[in-house]
Amino acid sequence: MRPSLEGGRRLLSWILGGVVLGALMGGISPASGQKVGFLGEIFLNFLMMLVAPLVMTSMIVGVTNLGDFRKLGRIGWQTLAYYIATTGISVVIGIALVNVIRPGAGLIPTEARRSVQRGEFSFVQVVVGFVPKNIFEAMVEMKVLPLIVFSLLFGGALSAAGERGRTAVDFFRAVNEALMKLVHLIMYFAPLGVFGLVAARLGKAGGWEEFGPELSRVLSYSLTVLLGLTAHGALVLPLILWTLGGRRVVTYASRMSPALLTAFSTASSSATLPVTIECVVRRNEVSEEVAGFVLPLGATVNMDGTALYEAVAAIFIAQAYNIPLSPVQQMVVFLTATLASIGAAGIPQAGLVTMVMVLKAVDLPLEGIAMILTVDWLLDRFRTTVNVWGDSVGSAVLERVRSRT
Ligand code: ASP
Numbered sequence: 001m002r003p004s005l006e007g008g009r010r011l012l013s014w015i016l017g018g019v020v021l022g023a024l025m026g027g028i029s030p031a032s033g034q035k036v037g038f039l040g041e042i043f044l045n046f047l048m049m050l051v052a053p054l055v056m057t058s059m060i061v062g063v064t065n066l067g068d069f070r071k072l073g074r075i076g077w078q079t080l081a082y083y084i085a086t087t088g089i090s091v092v093i094g095i096a097l098v099n100v101i102r103p104g105a106g107l108i109p110t111e112a113r114r115s116v117q118r119g120e121f122s123f124v125q126v127v128v129g130f131v132p133k134n135i136f137e138a139m140v141e142m143k144v145l146p147l148i149v150f151s152l153l154f155g156g157a158l159s160a161a162g163e164r165g166r167t168a169v170d171f172f173r174a175v176n177e178a179l180m181k182l183v184h185l186i187m188y189f190a191p192l193g194v195f196g197l198v199a200a201r202l203g204k205a206g207g208w209e210e211f212g213p214e215l216s217r218v219l220s221y222s223l224t225v226l227l228g229l230t231a232h233g234a235l236v237l238p239l240i241l242w243t244l245g246g247r248r249v250v251t252y253a254s255r256m257s258p259a260l261l262t263a264f265s266t267a268s269s270s271a272t273l274p275v276t277i278e279c280v281v282r283r284n285e286v287s288e289e290v291a292g293f294v295l296p297l298g299a300t301v302n303m304d305g306t307a308l309y310e311a312v313a314a315i316f317i318a319q320a321y322n323i324p325l326s327p328v329q330q331m332v333v334f335l336t337a338t339l340a341s342i343g344a345a346g347i348p349q350a351g352l353v354t355m356v357m358v359l360k361a362v363d364l365p366l367e368g369i370a371m372i373l374t375v376d377w378l379l380d381r382f383r384t385t386v387n388v389w390g391d392s393v394g395s396a397v398l399e400r401v402r403s404r405t
Helices: 005-028 030-035 037-066 069-101 123-128 135-140 144-204 207-217 219-243 249-266 269-283 288-301 304-320 327-343 350-361 366-404
Strands: none
Touching (some): 005 030, 005 144, 005 207, 030 144, 030 207, 037 069, 037 135, 037 249, 037 269, 037 288, 069 219, 069 288, 144 207, 144 249, 207 366, 219 249, 249 366, 269 366, 304 327
């Protein structure tokens, strides 16, 4: 059942109002902005409390609806192919723009002497972490990928059990239904929630007065990232949605807006996941079996915005340090930025940590991260929005592909 369009539009304007008011309040009066942060925390908690059960039940329902492992295998490969292709396109856009605009050229990385907390990142460890050693621990720590792996196997096993698995399948379907109703309810709190989140974060950055100068120091870098994200999010993905997904872009996007605004406010694809599922399944009427599989996986694996940003940031750092990168090294940036985005968790600023891998691959100074640290929280919001948009477009595309094969 799709919520009435009128009601949907009204909610959307309220959420949008929340973001704008939050930016005004946190920007003008940072102290008051931080005071309303508790509203954002409540909203975030509401969302996060649903992530683990929703990932598990929607995956299990999706897999059991699909029927057998062969169908799952087919949609699995198609999903991965879509993810890799779109991520690749976004990285190419980022690399092209940063080479043309050259935002780092002539920039003296003085602040790079400041010490940076170096996060270690190993892709092998990420792969090992796919398999949960304890599903309850994975739930507690909201580790989405291990939960996906477990749910896929469990759903497949339930399907294989046939009639004997029927009761459990019905149970998970009912739980999933109830959780979706909860998401629907929680969305009424979203306007206040996003207001609190935006106001508090901008307040923490010192409002526009303090954050403005920080932003202007790396303005052309920030604009390069934003331009790339806009090109990918407003041109490439809509084109894919229209041609491969067969959807009307404006309608699909406007029905996705609560999820996109939530992504912007929380800077977390995983925390946004319940809203993304609600918008894709209930509003855009993509089937549960496709969305239940494509979206949880996409929230952690498919990050077009993050990949683009990692490539731009790495090459920007090379330019600032005046380290020329050969075409082969740029190719390495392309590959590692794609991998690093796959490895990044769907949480705030995860991309900043996995970028270490990109910098190390082409021998760039890790200290360079200090230059972009202060503006990262803002860019994170934009790239998370594109990440969630990429997953949503993927659902429509894969739904169509599945119905045709
Ligand atoms: N915050 C992003 C997300 O959740 C990841 C990142 O780019 O840092 O999608």
